[in-house]
Amino acid sequence: MSRVEASIVPIKVLANKQLTDKQYTCHNEIIYRESRWDINAVNGSHHGYYQLKIKAVQGKPYDYQFWMYWYYVAHRYGITKYDEPNYCNALLHLKTKGWQ
Numbered sequence: 001m002s003r004v005e006a007s008i009v010p011i012k013v014l015a016n017k018q019l020t021d022k023q024y025t026c027h028n029e030i031i032y033r034e035s036r037w038d039i040n041a042v043n044g045s046h047h048g049y050y051q052l053k054i055k056a057v058q059g060k061p062y063d064y065q066f067w068m069y070w071y072y073v074a075h076r077y078g079i080t081k082y083d084e085p086n087y088c089n090a091l092l093h094l095k096t097k098g099w100q
Contacts, residue, residue, distance in 0.1 A: 008037045011049065011062040018070075019084050026087035033094065039065070 015027050034051040035041035039062060041048060048057040050069040057065050073085035077093065080086050 011039075011066060014063060014066055019087070020080070020082050023080065023082075023084050023087045026091045030087060030091050030094065 011031070012028065015024055019027055031037060031049045035049050037049070039049055040059070041051065042058075043051055045055075046053050047055065048060070048065045049062070050057075050065060050072075052065070052068060052072065054068075057068055060068075070085050073087055073090050077086045077089035
C-alpha cells in the first residue's frame with residue numbers, strides 16, 4: 001500500500017462508521033473532487049480534504065477535518081432522517097455551481 005493509499009484509509013473508516021451508504025458515497029465523491037484524497041491539499045485560501053476556507057484545518061488530522069466538515073454540512077445543507085449531514089445535497093450544490 002502506498003503512502004497516499006494509507007492516508008486515505010483512516011478517513012474512509014471513520015466516514016463508513018458514521019454515515020449511511022448513500023451519504024458515504026457522496027462524502028467520498030466530495031473529497032475526491034475537492035482534494036483528490038490529499039489531506040494537505042491547498043487551493044488558494046482553501047485547505048485539506050474538503051477545501052474548507054478556514055486555516056483552522058490546515059495541517060490538522062483527518063478526524064478533525066471530518067468533524068469540522070460534518071458540522072458545516074449539517075448547518076448548510078441539512079441533516080437526513082438518520083441524523084447525519086446531507087452530503088448528497090452538498091455534492092449536488094458543488095456540481096450545480098460547476099466548481100468541480
